[in-house]
Amino acid sequence: MGEPVTTGTKRSKTGKAPPPKKAKGTKQPANKPKVKSRRPTAPPMHHDSDDVQERVEDRNVVPDDVSDGNEMDLSDNGVDSYGEDEGEVADGADFEETAMKFHEQMQRMQKEATEEQKRDIKSRTAKLTPISDAEREEQVLLLGQQHTAEELKDRISEAVHVLSNFKDEREEGRTRDDYLQLLRTDIMELYGYNDFLTDAILLLFSPTEAIEFLEAMEKPRPTTIRVNTIKAKRRDLVQALVKRGMNVEPLEKWSKVGLQIFESNVPISGTVEYLAGHYMLQSAVSFLPVMALAPQPQERVLDMAAAPGGKTTYIAQLMKNTGVIFANDISAPRIKSLNANLQRLGVTNSIVTNYDGVGYEKVMRNFDRVLLDAPCTGTGIISRDKSIKTSKQYEDVQRASQLQRALLLSAIDALRVGGYLVYSTCSFLVEENEAVVDFALHRRDVTIVETGLPFGRPGLAKYRHHRFNDKLQHARRLFPHVHNMDGFFVCKLKKLSNEASGAKAPLEEDDNNEKGTRKGGAVKGSVRGKRPREGGDVQKGAKATGRRSRISVPPPTKKVTNIKAKSA
Structure with a gap:
């Protein structure tokens, strides 16, 4: 008879077939020593992320998002990094378990390498390296894109931190002008200001407050209206607007005629009360x-x-529609909106003029x-x-x-x-x-x-x-x-x-x-x-x-x- 044929034989990563399985019931001699693997164990985790990436790609392992865990040392069990021991014969279940552990280990290696790479990028991004405008323009041309918003915010935050305590925080060889220049260029890139206004803001505020000012300018101001007491009372107007689907509250204690609108189901300038002149849409x-x-x-x-008349109509209601107000504006087209608001809000003590x-x-x-x-x-x-x-x-x-x-x-x-x-x-x-x-x-x-x-x-x-x-x-x-x-x-x-x-x-x-x-x-x-x-x-x-x-x-x-x- 010829040699027996073994079916379903699995091959290792080296291309060699494992030894044939033992017949059931055969016992391993108790005194047979284990043969330690002559292959190297898995590399330590502190290698460069690029090197780890190459190792993973060489083994055709597709990384997945897996849960974090401590690194498992498979060499203690006599199993090498490739999933089998050359000195012993493993059954199918042991082989699959070893392969799964190896796969999980590679996933952890890939995940840790990726995290290490991110930390490295962040540290290099945060590190201040002031450059000239010409160098920045050259980098933009070469790379085809500017810094991301997250990178710019990190750089700005670091620059502000250093400038707030320059003596202790500055890098050796860097001057205050270097950090101011870096802050200036990053502000222009992140917030979109031209160089003139950027300089004006940095001259008016400290670096810390300048960033607070710039951030506040990116947000919309609250929507406010002024109650026209010539025609309405604030309490009655609030009740009417609430019925129309507006979330309205008094502005602040300093104003008895201001209301803040948080949300509205109807156009603020399209209500019956607005058309009747009960309020004026006006910034606080x-x-x-x-x-x-x-x-x-x-x-x-x-x-x-005077145009478009927000302040003129407020003057009129404080004067209780008595005396006389000369509402002047040089722009003839704006005079039309001025006249319209004076009429809508019921102002009768005004004279409109069109002079320089x-x-x-x-x-x-x-x-x-x-x-x-x-x-x-x-x-x-x-x-x-x-x-x-x-x-x-x-x-x-x-x-x-x-x-x-x-x-x-x-x-x-x-x-x-x-x-x-x-x-x-x-x-x-x-x-x-x-x-x-x-x-x-x-x-x-x-x-x-x-x-x-x-x-x-x-x-x-x-x-x-x-x-x-x-x-x-x-x-x-x-x-x-x-x-x-x-x-x-x-x-x-x-x-x-x-x-x-x-x-x-x-x-x-x-x-x-x-x-x-x-x-x-x-x-x-x-x-x-x-x-x-x-x-x-x-x-x-x-x-x-x-x-x-x-x-x-x-x-x-x-x-x-x-x-x-x-x-x-």
Whole structure:
């Protein structure tokens, strides 16, 4: 007879067939020693992840997600890493069990290698390596893509952490400018701001607060409405809106007419109550200029830039529809929306005019109160208009600042002696806020008074190397990351006389040096020089000096800390 044929023989990974099975009932001699495997055991788990990946691929093992477990050492049982022992004969059940253990071991190796690779990538990502803009652009061209949002957030977080404790946390050989430059470029890439606004934000805030500000700008502001008390009461309006499917609550204790809408089953501007003029869809921050103005019944008030009428109608309801409001706007198309809102909300004490605000004092003057919500770059409402991130440049701020200065001087000239003026913008830039008001303080006989607002950060009396009037601390700044409102600035002025004050002290002078006796429309005292004039020839007989700009954020430079003021 020929040799017996064994069926169902399984081959090992080496290609050799295992020895034939023993007949049932055959016992292994008790004194036969085990033959240890001459093959190497499985490699330790600390090898490089790429090496582990190659080993797994060589064995054609497909990794799966398996539960974590301690590494199993199969060599203790005399079984080599390939699933069998050459010195012994294993039955089919033992072979399958060994193969399964080997498969599970390879899966664990693959999983641990993947986790190790992720940790390595994260550590290399978090490690700060400041690079120039040219190097970053070159990397983008070579790789075809920029960093992921997660990578950028890690880098920004690490940079902020180092800058907050630079002495102890910095890497050897790295300067503060290196970290600021890295933070600057990563902010531009992650949040989408242009270099000019990025520099302006980093100049205004600390690195930690700058990130908080940027994150808040990415979120929408709460939806708010103002109850029109000329036609309705807040309690009755709330009940009506709730019946229509709105989730409405009172805004805050500081406002008796504000409501916040959390959700609505109907369009907010499509209800019967809205069409009847019972409320105005208006951001909460725009309540503040009117609250600071505090108009009284029977007064004569000017709203110099009134359209679309949110603030004008609020003034009217505080005046209880008495006295007279001159609602002016230079834009004829916007006048239409202004008229529509005045009519819808039942305002009967207003006169609408269509004049340029610059020179309005030549048309009408001697107002008890003037509100100038000045045209601006809108950097405080980026959460509502993302295009501002890249559309506003240094030149736009300069043009806005020049217009704001001219408008503010005209507004002061239209005010009676002893009257009050509120200047506001929806911008966080100093060039459109403190710098404009400080300019007017050196051109007109006015002083800053308390706004009466219950919250808000003080205005800036110091900004970089510039010094403003100390009373600018009475102004109020609103920020999204602090007050959950749009970025805003509010300042209240009181007119002391009709005299011009063209020779007051420069920025560096303190309040004591600004005091003196008036003669010929000028303030005399301890004066080191005249302030440069930049409001244009808005005052009759005034002459432009043509001097350098007193303050500005210049075109962007490579490093934030090296930014210098440039001429307008």
